[in-house]
Amino acid sequence: MRNEAVNRVKLVFTLFDADGNGVLESDDFDLMSSRVAAAVPGADEAPKQAMRAGFTRYWDTLAGELDTDQDGRITYDEYQACVLSPERFSGAIDQFAAGFARLGDLDGSGSVTRPVFTGMLRGVGFDLPNIQALFEALRPDDADRIGVDAWETEIRNFYAPDKAGIPADLLAAAPAS
Helix, strand or coil, rough: CCHHHHHHHHHHHHHCCCCCCEEHHHHHHHHHHHHHHHHHHCCHHHHHHEEEEEEEHHHHHHHHCCCCCCCCCCHHHHHHCCCCCHHHHHHHHHHHHHHHHCCCCCCCCCEEEEHHHHHHHHHHHHHCCCCCCCHHCCCCCCCCEHHHHHHHHHHHHCCCCCCCCCCCCCHHHCCCC
16 A cells, blocks of 8 residues: 555544544544535535435445444554455445535536635545645636536545545645645
């Protein structure tokens, strides 16, 4: 696994541990999806439900693959051991990426504004300078919007163990000041 992927895994585990208790649980994913939904108050209910379904499937996949003692908790060691196994998680990641990215397309134009993008990623817990760096790397248009498809692809790339030097690495970099 590439160093960049390991850095992304560490960050994602920390962010998904939304209640900060050191393990991942179903409630963490509910809390995270609620924070993201709250960050996009103008979104219709159907995209919010699709985003929540992506979070739920991600948790269900983790629990099904990793929670061998069925205690409803995933430790970092369990998470790191196989979360970046594309053959085990690609379906969950695809649904998660689509639901998350498309939630930000409030007007159906196929693009996401900087404020919505920023709000959603702040809802996840990413640092503002990193969010801004990623937005710029995704090449906003003259109206300061990025394409939903580009963002969805970058979310998938973020979870890919063989990817390095990708824009999404900016989310896991030490925050720029």
